[in-house]
Amino acid sequence: MTLSSAQQPGLFIAFEGGDGAGKSTQAALLTQAMSDAGRTVLRTREPGGTPVGEKLRSLVLEHGQGEIDAKTEALIFAAARAAHATQVIAPAVARGEIVISDRYADSSIAYQGAGRGLGTEAIVKLNDWATSGLWPDLTVLLDVSPAEGRERRTAGDAAEDRMESEPDDFHATIRAAFLELAQANPQRYLVLPADGAVSELAQVIRDRINALLGTA
Template sequence: MPVAAAAPQRRYPGVFIAFEGGDGAGKSTQAAALQQRLQAAGRTVLRTREPGGTPVGEKLRALVLEHGHGSIDPRTEALIFAASRAAHVHQVIRPALERGEVVICDRYMDSSIAYQGAGRGLGLAEVRSLNLWATEAMLPDVTVLLDVDPEQGRHRRTAQDAAEDRLESEPDDFHARIRGAFLELAAADPGHYLVLDAGADRDAITEAVSNRIEELLP
């Protein structure tokens, strides 16, 4: 069942952009490229990531993503991500938006909805509600979804024998459920999303993202 869309409300002078997608989609690369373009145009940009972005968030990131911390059940996992996000919004994202900055976030709420809601089977609506409460309904002005096939994503992130974290190492059917959830979220609110094929030319993706973001900027 599709999750009901809730349009973001521009409560602050800044602009909030989230990059979403499966592991190996190229989110960090495109977030950095957008930051470079905006800064070259004279914009003040804050680029951050989730989980993390704050001292407590980085500790929670290590706890939930690194191997060796024992078993973490799905509900605990969802709550850890939501706690990290609450701190991130309160301490970093909202203050930057209040200053009128452009905030670029590598992953945000949709990742929890997809990974814990669909991947772990907790329910998209339930995980969304948890995170809306944790963030006081802070939603991005636009979400860039880089759509990647799970097999392609695994090939990308294990190139040169790179190690996978606890979530990346889950089987492909887990990542397939995540991909489906991301696409479902985008289909429910198409005006809020820019969906791009992660396998397309890197520069073409950067250009498409930049063109979309320019529409939001004063």
């Protein structure tokens, strides 16, 4: 007998990593694989995922919005995430769906906590409150060097957004913060080299998800 989505366990997966790591590519491949396996999948992104979140996304990522200080930036991301977690992610998981998000709270811990110097503990507390304690079942970290990330982001005529255009030393701090988070939470993280073959990375990710679902 095939279980309905409501009878199957929901799962929340976040893709993290520096800009240009290939998160969107792997999120799309996982979405297709889980859909092909008969699961109901919700693919989303941060900041965004809700109408208010998308408006906040443009505010914080587009150039020309005026000065955005570090605390304001952290609060904008947290506000978008609060709506995302409450309105989208938690209900979908409760329905038995697999939620795949391109970024989540660990990005704020790395970018605003470490990169902007606000302190990782402060950002953890802020986001734990904003999301009512909702954290991913699995965080896939695609590890990329600042130089490689920038090369990928600027391929062709692609323009960098406000966060992407930060200098390489900022992105190096972000990378180190992500790796520290993964080391501190090994049960929640799957760390993979972003320069690996796309298909091979996708297979490793699928294997980990199937193990979590008990379908390996």
